[in-house]
Amino acid sequence: MALEITKTTMTATLNDKVIATGTRTPTGWHVTTWPTPLDRNAAITALSLAERIITHGEDDPCVIEWRRELAHG
Incomplete structure (x- = not known):
């Protein structure tokens, strides 16, 4: 994955x-x-x-934990 971050935008790419x-x-x-x-x-x-969802699926432990963290801010 490539992640480009500027002051106003962010873009995540996978395989271009x-x-x-x-x-x-x-x-x-x-x-x-x-x-x-x-x-x-x-x-x-x-x-x-x-x-992570694309590469490892919805049931991946990291996916589950990151969703939980984002939901509870």
Whole structure:
């Protein structure tokens, strides 16, 4: 996975295909694969989570834990 981060956007790619993006707004980071605004660190976790789901599946222990952490902020 490649992760590109600027002051206003984040892009996660896998095999040269965009799998998730994040955009900075006044209310936080909005990530295409997560339903609520996040802080910067949580947005990076959400982008990593998108890649992990693709490569390891929904039942992967890391997927389960990262979702739990993001949901409880």
